[in-house]
Amino acid sequence: MRQYKETGQCIWCGKMEPNVSFSTAPHILPKRLGGTEVGFDVCDDCNHYFGTAPKGKFGVPSIDHALKEIFGAFRMFSQNLDSQSYKNFSSAYFSYRHKPGVIRIKNNFNSQKITRQFKRGLYEIFLQKYHFLTKDGNNPKFDFVRNFARYDIGNPHVYYAFNNVILAPGDEERKNPILHMSDKLIEDMEKYGFFNIWLLGHNFYIEVFPILTNMYSQKYLQMQANSTLLNACGNEAIYEFDDIKKIDIFMQRFNS
Numbered sequence: 001m002r003q004y005k006e007t008g009q010c011i012w013c014g015k016m017e018p019n020v021s022f023s024t025a026p027h028i029l030p031k032r033l034g035g036t037e038v039g040f041d042v043c044d045d046c047n048h049y050f051g052t053a054p055k056g057k058f059g060v061p062s063i064d065h066a067l068k069e070i071f072g073a074f075r076m077f078s079q080n081l082d083s084q085s086y087k088n089f090s091s092a093y094f095s096y097r098h099k100p101g102v103i104r105i106k107n108n109f110n111s112q113k114i115t116r117q118f119k120r121g122l123y124e125i126f127l128q129k130y131h132f133l134t135k136d137g138n139n140p141k142f143d144f145v146r147n148f149a150r151y152d153i154g155n156p157h158v159y160y161a162f163n164n165v166i167l168a169p170g171d172e173e174r175k176n177p178i179l180h181m182s183d184k185l186i187e188d189m190e191k192y193g194f195f196n197i198w199l200l201g202h203n204f205y206i207e208v209f210p211i212l213t214n215m216y217s218q219k220y221l222q223m224q225a226n227s228t229l230l231n232a233c234g235n236e237a238i239y240e241f242d243d244i245k246k247i248d249i250f251m252q253r254f255n256s
Helices: 044-051 063-077 111-134 138-153 171-175 181-191 208-229
Strands: 094-097 101-107 158-162 192-201 200-209 239-240
Touching: 044 063, 063 094, 063 111, 111 138, 111 192, 111 200, 111 208, 181 192, 181 208, 192 208, 200 208, 208 239
Parallel strands: none
Antiparallel strands: 094 101, 158 200, 158 239, 192 200
């Protein structure tokens, strides 16, 4: 049986064999979103946790499902739509029919609960990709990330860059998206405390090291605004969001 491990210590719960096993492939981006990169050192228990809706919490999706739904909507509605588009769109929360030009939000969509699970998902994919590249995800400096993503503790700051122009990914990345991570992004994180997630044409900034973000958030976000925002309509901005609907899930800026 294949084992998905390098250090042999789970980056989320810190447990090691024989207390846990590593036999389930931990996709960095949800497989249902098209993610193909597979990480390691995520034990089967934690992998199951991220992919399973919590018991007894009505309307709360799994963390991976929240990511799939929101980024799936981004991917769908940021392209040119036609009468056949709906055939390639599967969602538990939304439906679309081209002829009447209607997007329907289903009754099981709970914005508040999905917002939190989506934010936790951003932290999940960050640490798994970071560990995939560095093998340093067990570092105690990421306890803030672990507490939020794995144990639902805290409410870190997450910002979104709203543009009226989006640099859309190519067809291959649209089909099989990846989370971009470079030495420069890691260096900026170590300096300012934020990590910039660019995925399917959308920019998020997640708070990783609160001590640094308390000191440098204004400077960092202004730097990002200067380099990221494209002046088109005058309402472009980087803002902290507390409601998933504030980030224009359906790309209404492009589609009437």
